[in-house]
Amino acid sequence: MKIKIIFSTIFLLVVCGCKKAERQFPKTNAQIKHEGVMNDYSYAGQITEIKATTRINALHQNVIITDFNGKFVWATYAAPWCKACRFQAPIIKRIEKSFKTNTVFITILTSKSMRYEDIPSIETAKDWAEENKLDPKKTLAATNLWSITIPRHILYSPEGQTLFWHTGFLEEKKIRNIISSRIMEWKKWKKDKTTAKWMRLRK
Numbered sequence: 018m019k020i021k022i023i024f025s026t027i028f029l030l031v032v033c034g035c036k037k038a039e040r041q042f043p044k045t046n047a048q049i050k051h052e053g054v055m056n057d058y059s060y061a062g063q064i065t066e067i068k069a070t071t072r073i074n075a076l077h078q079n080v081i082i083t084d085f086n087g088k089f090v091w092a093t094y095a096a097p098w099c100k101a102c103r104f105q106a107p108i109i110k111r112i113e114k115s116f117k118t119n120t121v122f123i124t125i126l127t128s129k130s131m132r133y134e135d136i137p138s139i140e141t142a143k144d145w146a147e148e149n150k151l152d153p154k155k156t157l158a159a160t161n162l163w164s165i166t167i168p169r170h171i172l173y174s175p176e177g178q179t180l181f182w183h184t185g186f187l188e189e190k191k192i193r194n195i196i197s198s199r200i201m202e203w204k205k206w207k208k209d210k211t212t213a214k215w216m217r218l219r220k
Contacts, residue, residue, distance in 0.1 A: 042166055042184040051179040053215045055206065058177035060090075072125065072160075075142040075153035087175045089120040089200055091192075094162065094169040096128045096137070097145060101186040102168045106149040108189045116193075118200055119175070123155040128163040136160050172196060174203050181215075 044052075051061040060082045063070040069081050082090065093109055095102035106124070113122040126137040126145055137158040146156035172181040172195065180199040187195075202213040 044182075045184075048182045052182040053179070053217050054219045055178055055212075055216050056218050057179065060173055060177045061171060061179045061182075064177060072157040073139055073142070074158075075139060075146045075156045077139055078154065080154075080157055082173070083177070085121045085123075085173075086177075087119075089118065089175060089180075089196070090173040091120060091122045091196060092125060092171045092173065093122070094125045094127050094159075094165060094167050094171075095145070096126060096167055097141065098128070098131050099167050105168050105186055106145075106151070108187075108192065110150055112189065112192055112196075116196065118196070120196060120200070121155065123157060124149075124151055125157045125159050125162070127159050127165055127167055134163055136163055172199055178203070 047061060051057055051059070059065060063082050069083065071079050071081050074080050082092075091109075091112075093102075093105065095105065097103075109122055109124070116122075124145065126141050129135040129137045129141045137160075139158055142156045142158040143153060145151065146153040166184050168184070168186060170181070170183045170187060170192070171179060174180050180203055181195055183195075199215075202216075205211045206213070206216060
C-alpha cells in the first residue's frame with residue numbers, strides 16, 4: 018500500500034505538465050527514436066510487422082492510426098484531471114475548425130484520474146468529447162499510456178513518419194505555425210528530397 022502511495026505521489030509530480038505555461042521536458046527514448054526519422058513509417062511505433070495498436074473511441078469503435086492514412090494527423094494525449102489539458106482542448110478545437118489542410122485532429126485519453134493505473138474507459142472518452150465538443154470518432158481511450166507526461170502532441174505524416182513531438186502545453190499560434198511549417202517541409206522532402214534541419218534517416 019505504501020509503495021502505491023509513493024508511486025502515486027511521483028506520478029502526480031512527473032506525469033502531468035499541468036500548468037498553462039509552456040515547460041521544457043526532456044526527450045523520451047521513444048521521441049529520440051522516432052521524431053524526424055524519415056524512413057520510419059511506424060507512427061512512432063504503433064505499427065509494427067507483427068501488430069498494430071488498436072484503441073476504442075467514444076462511440077465504442079476500434080480505431081487504428083492507419084485508419085487516417087493519406088492525411089496528416091495531430092494527436093493530443095490528455096486526461097480529464099490535467100489542468101493544462103483542459104486549457105489545451107478548446108485550442109485544439111479552434112484549430113481543427115479553421116485548418117484547411119488535409120489534417121485530422123485526434124485526442125487520446127491516457128488515464129481516468131490521478132489514481133495509480135486508473136485506465137480510461139469509453140465513458141472517459143465520451144465525457145471528454147462532449148465537454149470539449151470534440152468529434153467522438155476521434156476521441157480515444159488508451160489502456161497502456163496512463164503514466165506518460167501530458168499533454169503530449171505528435172504530428173504524423175500521411176505515411177506514418179513522426180514529424181513533430183512535444184510534451185507540455187502549446188499556445189495556439191505555435192501549434193498553427195508548427196503544423197504549417199512541418200507540412201510544407203514534408204511536402205518539399207517528398208517532392209525533391211530537400212531535408213529540413215529536424216529530418217534524419219535511421220541507418
